[in-house]
Every structure is written in C-alpha cells, then in structure tokens.
Amino acid sequence: MKNVLNVYRRSNNFNNFSCLDLETGILPTLDQLIDLWLISPWKQEPPPENMYEELAALQTVFPALEGKTVDMWCTFFRNEAAANLLKIVQYVCSIPIPNAFVEWIFSVVGSNWTDERNRLSLESVKSELCVFFNINSSCTEFKDYISAASNAKYFKK
Structure with a gap:
C-alpha cells in the first residue's frame, strides 16, 4: 500500500507542496518558499523581505521539533513569530486533497x-x-x- 501511495504522490499536481513535509528531515529552501508564495493567493504581492529570517528561525529550532509534520509546524508557530511562513503553511494545509x-x-x-x-x-x-x-x-x-x-x-x- 505504501508503494501505491508513493506513486500517487509523485504523479500529483501538488508535488511542490511536499517541501513543507518536515517529517522528511529536509527543510524547505528559500526558493521553494518563494515558489509557493508565487502560486498562493498573494502572488500579486512581492515575496516578503523577511522570509529569509523566518526560514533561519525554523532552521534554528528544527532539531528540537518532534512528531508529525502538522505537530512540528504548530510547535514552531507557537514559539516563533513567522507571519509570512504561517500564511504559506496555512494556505497549503487548507487545500483539499484530490479524491x-x-x-x-x-x-x-x-x-x-x-x-x-x-x-x-x-x-x-x-x-x-x-x-x-x-x-x-x-x-x-x-x-x-x-x-x-x-x-x-x-x-x-
């Protein structure tokens, strides 16, 4: 079943959202976050200047984060002020999955x-x-x- 799910995920149109999956142990890059910003509802606005600082804050606390991806993001946002990163994560998490x-x-x-x-x-x-x-x-x-x-x-x- 796991192989079936992996094939399904690879063929999915939302593949660029996978950079926010913190369970992989790989943090999103600044380029990936900007790409997500450019397909979000805020695409007319330029990406915020402080996105790099928010990503740096995530890199600092990432080793201490535990649990599922959603739990890791919740813990991060509870302890850090990262408004722009929060907007992106909320946008991606609110998109319904295909059926x-x-x-x-x-x-x-x-x-x-x-x-x-x-x-x-x-x-x-x-x-x-x-x-x-x-x-x-x-x-x-x-x-x-x-x-x-x-x-x-x-x-x-």
Missing part, C-alpha cells in the same frame, strides 16, 4: 463486493483490500511461499 485515490479504492471494493457476495462483513472486505494492494504475487506463488515458510520450522532428525 482520485479514494475513488480508486471504491472502484476496487465495488468490483469485489458483488450481489453474490453482498453478505461480506466489513472486516472481510478490509482484509481483501489489504491483500489486493499489498501482495504482488499470484495465488499459487503465495501458496508456495506460505507452505515453504511453514515447512521451514519442521526438520528431520
């Missing part, structure tokens, strides 16, 4: 949950989706893999 991935999941569920199989429990459908998205081998290859793994614990004396 193509969700539509794809519903399509797969719809093809598996037919009239003949309408009494499947939610747990069964969830399990089928996990298998569908995470196992890339055929049924026979998977059966051989499982049987080989289970036979490995038995040995002749």
Whole structure:
C-alpha cells in the first residue's frame, strides 16, 4: 500500500507542496518558499523581505521539533513569530486533497463486493483490500511461499 501511495504522490499536481513535509528531515529552501508564495493567493504581492529570517528561525529550532509534520509546524508557530511562513503553511494545509485515490479504492471494493457476495462483513472486505494492494504475487506463488515458510520450522532428525 505504501508503494501505491508513493506513486500517487509523485504523479500529483501538488508535488511542490511536499517541501513543507518536515517529517522528511529536509527543510524547505528559500526558493521553494518563494515558489509557493508565487502560486498562493498573494502572488500579486512581492515575496516578503523577511522570509529569509523566518526560514533561519525554523532552521534554528528544527532539531528540537518532534512528531508529525502538522505537530512540528504548530510547535514552531507557537514559539516563533513567522507571519509570512504561517500564511504559506496555512494556505497549503487548507487545500483539499484530490479524491482520485479514494475513488480508486471504491472502484476496487465495488468490483469485489458483488450481489453474490453482498453478505461480506466489513472486516472481510478490509482484509481483501489489504491483500489486493499489498501482495504482488499470484495465488499459487503465495501458496508456495506460505507452505515453504511453514515447512521451514519442521526438520528431520
């Protein structure tokens, strides 16, 4: 499933927003922040002069930030005055994500949950989706893999 999400993120039109993902351990550059400013609602205004100072403040406190990206940004803005950086982060975080991935999941569920199989429990459908998205081998290859793994614990004396 993780590979599916990564492929989806790479093909996404909002790829330049990924520079604000602090969990990667890589801070945004000044050029990336200016690019974000130029596609924001404030694109008619020139990028603020103090954007560099705000980025420098982020670089100073970044090693101490912990948690998810949103938590890291919240901690930073709670302790630092970075109004322009706050505007950019709020703008990017307020953009709704596309629903193509969700539509794809519903399509797969719809093809598996037919009239003949309408009494499947939610747990069964969830399990089928996990298998569908995470196992890339055929049924026979998977059966051989499982049987080989289970036979490995038995040995002749």
